[in-house]
Structure formats: C-alpha cells, structure tokens
Amino acid sequence: MRNVLFRISYDGSGYHGWQVQKNAVAVQEVFQQAMGRVLGKAPDLKACSRTDTGVHALQFCVSAIVERDIPCERLVAAMNHFLPPDIAVLSCCEVPLDFHARYSCRGKEYVYKIWNTPVRNPFLNGYALHYWYPLDLEKLNRAAAHYVGAHDFTSFCTLDSRDRGDMVRTVTKAQLHREGDMVLFTVAADGFLYNMVRIMVGTLLRVAQGKLTPEQIPEVLEKRERSAAGPTAPACGLYLNRVFYDEDVMG
Incomplete structure (x- = not known):
C-alpha cells in the first residue's frame, strides 16, 4: 500500500465544485472515474479543500491510498490520458501513510x-x-x-x-x-x-x-x-x- 499525493489543476466553469453532488457533475467524480480506469478501482480520495461551483484551481491537492505499484511519473501520464481537457494532473509523489491532503495542510x-x-x-x-x-x-x-x-x-x-x-x-x-x-x-x-x-x-x-x-x-x-x-x-x-x-x- 502506498499513499500518493496528486497536485492537480482544473477549470471549474463546468463543475459544481470539487465534492461529489447527487444531481450535478463535480471534479471529484470525474477524477475518481479516471482513477478507476487507471487502477482498476477508485480509491478513497482526500482533498485539500472543497471549492464551490465555478471556482478554479491552479493548484489543488488530492491524496489517496493505492495498492498498485505504478511509478508516480506513469500515474501522471495515465491520469491525464483519461481526464478531460479541463482537469490536469501536474505532479504525483509518494507521502507517508498518515499524510492527509486536508489535515496535513498548513x-x-x-x-x-x-x-x-x-x-x-x-x-x-x-x-x-x-x-x-x-x-x-x-x-x-x-x-x-x-x-x-x-x-x-x-x-x-x-x-x-x-x-x-x-x-x-x-x-x-x-x-x-x-x-x-x-x-x-x-x-x-x-x-x-x-x-x-x-x-x-x-x-x-x-x-x-x-x-x-x-x-x-x-x-x-x-x-x-x-x-x-x-x-x-x-x-x-x-x-x-x-x-x-x-x-x-x-x-
């Protein structure tokens, strides 16, 4: 098991914020779908924040526990292959297992x-x-x-x-x-x-x-x-x- 931290960027114009919504498309939903295609199943995502509808992110951080041994540079390329043009993974790195994108944020x-x-x-x-x-x-x-x-x-x-x-x-x-x-x-x-x-x-x-x-x-x-x-x-x-x-x- 590995804990990985993704640094992403997105255009929030077409999304109802980060957090999954019942009747609207959110960035988290789209990101989870891409992770499911890359890893075989979508892990539980820990986000640094909850942006609202229409808000953009030049840098947004997401951590997740993954079981697949895919190098970070390959995860970046694979995620960007499956993500739409208005969301991009900028980087990925391994972090300690107790790291949490929100609670570890300074x-x-x-x-x-x-x-x-x-x-x-x-x-x-x-x-x-x-x-x-x-x-x-x-x-x-x-x-x-x-x-x-x-x-x-x-x-x-x-x-x-x-x-x-x-x-x-x-x-x-x-x-x-x-x-x-x-x-x-x-x-x-x-x-x-x-x-x-x-x-x-x-x-x-x-x-x-x-x-x-x-x-x-x-x-x-x-x-x-x-x-x-x-x-x-x-x-x-x-x-x-x-x-x-x-x-x-x-x-």
Missing part, C-alpha cells in the same frame, strides 16, 4: 481576478469579475491590510447547515496589485471559511464604492455578523493558487 493561497476596464473581455467571461469603475489600489490595500492577523471571520462567512465551529483564521497575506487592466487580490491564511475570500472581495468593492472606509474593516470584523460585510463576489474570479505543506512533502 495553509492555502487564493487569487481573485478583477478585469478592471469599461470594456468587457469575452475571453475572460467565467474567468474574472468584470468591474468597470476605477479602483484605487492604494485605498484598497489599506483596507485589505486589516484582514491580516488572527481574527474571528464570522462576518466573512456564509452561514449554512455546516457546524460553525471555530471561526478564527490567521491571514498572513492580503494585498492587491495591477497587471495592466487586471487587478489581482492575493490572500493567504492557515484556513478559510465558506465563501470567505469572495466576501472579502465584495467588502473591498464596497470600500471602492465609498460605502465603507478602509478604517471600518476592523469594525466589520468585530461585529461578527454577515450583514456587516459586503456582498459575496461571483465565483468566476476565484482561483485556489497554492496549497502549503511541510517542505519535505512536496519535495
């Missing part, structure tokens, strides 16, 4: 893309939020700086039937930069709540619109009420960018 980094120009780009439809009003990045970075640190992010979480549990997360990076007409918000933390990044973006856009000041972000955090923060930004602009593990895991 943190994640997301990027949210905003196409910031009056004219829409048809090739970015589904891959970035089109926001045509000017964005003052100096002002927005002053607001984003208040996200950094350990905070209760209840105001930045969509509440559903899930157990709320501990709502404190430690954000280590939150900043915006511009690449031509594209504005990118990069945020890293030890973990994220449901819709947390998208609500962070929606709140920053409230700041851009003058409905909040950068100095009011701490007040939004302290209220611990979803209604205190901005709207949930669309899923299309969100990308899981990196997943962090101990250095000896990813090589």
Whole structure:
C-alpha cells in the first residue's frame, strides 16, 4: 500500500465544485472515474479543500491510498490520458501513510481576478469579475491590510447547515496589485471559511464604492455578523493558487 499525493489543476466553469453532488457533475467524480480506469478501482480520495461551483484551481491537492505499484511519473501520464481537457494532473509523489491532503495542510493561497476596464473581455467571461469603475489600489490595500492577523471571520462567512465551529483564521497575506487592466487580490491564511475570500472581495468593492472606509474593516470584523460585510463576489474570479505543506512533502 502506498499513499500518493496528486497536485492537480482544473477549470471549474463546468463543475459544481470539487465534492461529489447527487444531481450535478463535480471534479471529484470525474477524477475518481479516471482513477478507476487507471487502477482498476477508485480509491478513497482526500482533498485539500472543497471549492464551490465555478471556482478554479491552479493548484489543488488530492491524496489517496493505492495498492498498485505504478511509478508516480506513469500515474501522471495515465491520469491525464483519461481526464478531460479541463482537469490536469501536474505532479504525483509518494507521502507517508498518515499524510492527509486536508489535515496535513498548513495553509492555502487564493487569487481573485478583477478585469478592471469599461470594456468587457469575452475571453475572460467565467474567468474574472468584470468591474468597470476605477479602483484605487492604494485605498484598497489599506483596507485589505486589516484582514491580516488572527481574527474571528464570522462576518466573512456564509452561514449554512455546516457546524460553525471555530471561526478564527490567521491571514498572513492580503494585498492587491495591477497587471495592466487586471487587478489581482492575493490572500493567504492557515484556513478559510465558506465563501470567505469572495466576501472579502465584495467588502473591498464596497470600500471602492465609498460605502465603507478602509478604517471600518476592523469594525466589520468585530461585529461578527454577515450583514456587516459586503456582498459575496461571483465565483468566476476565484482561483485556489497554492496549497502549503511541510517542505519535505512536496519535495
């Protein structure tokens, strides 16, 4: 028995997130089907996260216990042969048997893309939020700086039937930069709540619109009420960018 860690990338446009759904196609379902064809049966998959419908992943990690003695480089080629064009295995490596893609994760980094120009780009439809009003990045970075640190992010979480549990997360990076007409918000933390990044973006856009000041972000955090923060930004602009593990895991 071996525990293998796959680093994959996918376009989430055609999927209802990672996790298997009853009446919709999810990335996990397609990945399991490919593994079944390669290994003879699909193993139990442990994923680093659960991305939502329409969210993309530049790096997503999946671990699985496999019984077949297929070298990792051959697993990469075989999986990519059976996977559709919008999902790709980037790499594969063996990890300790007690490794778990989710519970061994030290943190994640997301990027949210905003196409910031009056004219829409048809090739970015589904891959970035089109926001045509000017964005003052100096002002927005002053607001984003208040996200950094350990905070209760209840105001930045969509509440559903899930157990709320501990709502404190430690954000280590939150900043915006511009690449031509594209504005990118990069945020890293030890973990994220449901819709947390998208609500962070929606709140920053409230700041851009003058409905909040950068100095009011701490007040939004302290209220611990979803209604205190901005709207949930669309899923299309969100990308899981990196997943962090101990250095000896990813090589």
